[in-house]
Amino acid sequence: MRLKYVLNEVLVGLWRNVTMTIAMIITMSISLFMLGASVLLYMQVDQMKNYYYGKIEVSVFLRPDVTDAQRQNIDQMISSNPLVAGKTYETQKQAFDRFQQLWADSPDFVKSVGPNSLPESFRVKLKDPQKYKEFSNQIQGQQGILDVIDQRTLLDKVFGIFNGFQFGALGVALFMAVAALLLVGNTIQVAAYSKRREVAVMKLVGASNWFIQAPFVLEAVVAGVIGSVIGFVVLFIAKVVLLDHKLQALATILTPVHNGNVWLMLPLLAGVGGVVSAVTAWITLRFYLKV
Incomplete structure (x- = not known):
């Protein structure tokens, strides 16, 4: 009975603040998409380093x-x-x-x-x-020797550019994550305020802290998981459309991004989205409801 009540309150809460919920999901999906892209880029740069550094040759040019x-x-x-x-x-x-x-x-x-x-x-x-x-x-x-050149010096410059993209994507992901956290906290605060009388009554009748907080925390978790799924779908489509088709000409330079690595992002993004949303909602409720 309690579980049914909690789940019903979650659905009602998400629908009651539907515009803020949608904004939270969109912001979360963008930040998690950037996080997934930066993690994939990090894995890909390491893979390319192992591939190309293993093929490095030293050129001894003769006069x-x-x-x-x-x-x-x-x-x-x-x-x-x-x-x-x-x-x-x-x-x-x-x-x-x-x-x-x-x-x-x-x-x-x-x-x-x-x-x-x-x-x-x-x-x-x-x-x-x-x-x-x-x-x-x-x-x-x-x-008889004109010069001795190591290909590593050229590759280091190329990978320096890739590392720049790597940190840039991670920076954008962190920036969007801050925006998502603020939206999560604000949405939960508004939801708690709209139900302040119900919360007061539940506190008077001796409801536990967990029982009062659970619907609000689950609202944030559901929004975070939905955002992570959307972010993953966009990431997968971007991989198929861009890397597998539009940029296929670069296949001789870029090592392939395996679908298995992309699928690994789904549990990662879902876990990050759910946990971060839950922790943010819990902290907000601790400060706002004083329960």
């Missing part, structure tokens, strides 16, 4: 006037280095052919580069990419 003896000496030094996991040699022609393939969509740019403009090089894969500086110090300065 245009390198001699056969110098080339053989550099080759031997690289092969005998204990830090090296493998290497490939790329001639000027091979470098130019690869350049033409990479920039096939920009014929004017390709024409501006001659066959002898790109240096020959050794592409070196280290056992531990973190030891680039140690490898570079050992080989740098040898006769």
